[in-house]
Amino acid sequence: MKKAGILNRHLAGALAELGHGDGVLICDVGMPVPAGPRVVDLAFRAGVPSFAEVLDGLLDELVVEGATAADEIRDANPEAARLLAARLPGLAHVPHDELKALSTGARLVVRTGEARPYANVLLWCGVFF
Template identity: 45%
Template sequence: MRKAVLLNAPIARAVALMGHTDTLCIGDAGLPIPAGPERIDLAVTQGLPAFLDVLEATTGELFVERVTVAEELRDTQPALYEQIRNLLAALQDLQGNTIAIDHVPHETFKVQTARSRAVVRTGDVTPYANIILHSGVTFG
């Protein structure tokens, strides 16, 4: 059994296959998933698993260089947005880098998910609880 925090095999596999600038999307239960990326469906019931729990476990494995979120998340879900910023701040300290946050319209965000290596669907039903993680490198 792996010693790492992330026990979900499909997510761990997707992270292991990522190179610099590859992306992984974590989304709420309603985010449309395009045909291209691998679909990793974790949704069990409304709210389970929660978006933040999946994000925290995934960033325990992935070196994050930057993230993309919808402007609507920042504008309509300020408490969740602040929780994400706090998680990223702690991750920056752990990784020793600065993690940029890109804000795009939700429609643009949905288009960008098509370039992700995988899209992880959570059971979260909070509107705009979606993020694209951009992989960095642990050296240099």
């Protein structure tokens, strides 16, 4: 049994399958989940687990070479916007509809219990060397 890191077996297994250039969408409960990508739904109750908790857990496990969020996060959810800016230097912003379109190409979707708007980010996997 693992004693540290991500303990959810479905999420840990999905992360182990990712490669360079793969997309991982971390999303709130309201984001439409596209057909196609593998989905690990962590939502338990509104706000549990939070977007911040899941983001930090995934950033501890992944090499991220880029990230994209919706423009709308800046006005609709400034707290999440500040969190992303602090954790992901070089974060790109696109209109929300474009983020939804980009998410169809993700390899993995991780749905959180976050119940605040636009708490979504598409991470692009890098390599550790």
